[in-house]
Amino acid sequence: MTIVNKILEKQLLTLLKQSLIVSCQPVDHGPMDKVEHVVAMALAAVDGGAKGLRIEGVENVKAVAKATSTPIVGIIKRDLIDSPVRITPFIEDVKALAQAGASIIAFDGTQRQRPVPMLALLEAIHNAGCIAMADCADYETGLMLAQHGCTFIGSTMSGYTDLNPPPHDPDYALVAHWVSQGLNVIAEGRYHSPERAAKAIKLGAFSVTVGSAITRVEHITKWFATSITEALPSMETAI
């Protein structure tokens, strides 16, 4: 890391400590999947108290960076034919996100077949003058990446690296394990309620990223609709 990276890291560590990051990622190809909606969600999230924004795609990052100075965790998601890795798989993605205005760049931090090694992405993020976040799924890889200078370690991918449906709860144990080793942990993945987010902070997480529960209208609506449907048979029994 250069002195420039170090200064930025210090600023971000101050700004984001024990705070909420809102991921503004609409459902792919859904009615909200438009740059103007992403910008509106981002500004609304900032009004509500978000201290950071997680934004997918170069055009979205550019537009959000123009609209607010709130730090952006930038990612690019790709569906590759020969790799299950989706989040910021290429060095070109890192460069494009940095140019678009992301100050933090997140990349897939899992031990799966991938086009570019994790440490090469980490180096590229620092070379682009940004700070890195690894979206991890397991303890050892997160620890290794932190030891190689990755500033933020996220639990983002826990529960999403095999074909099983993800568990109901967030991976609190993974967050606590990394915290016990002094890592800057971003709790992410299934923090669907204020109580869950608060629990992560109480466990020592550096910050919490919330996505679906704030910015995916389709998901939130489905939770309510399903809950109502599931309540119906028991209501009939009650009558």
Ligand SMILES: CC(=O)N[C@H](C=O)[C@@H](O)[C@H](O)[C@H](O)COP(=O)(O)O
């Ligand atoms: C696994 C994966 O690809 N996660 C993605 C990472 O950017 C997003 O789809 C999630 O919405 C984000 O991590 C926030 O999580 P949640 O939506 O559960 O609050």
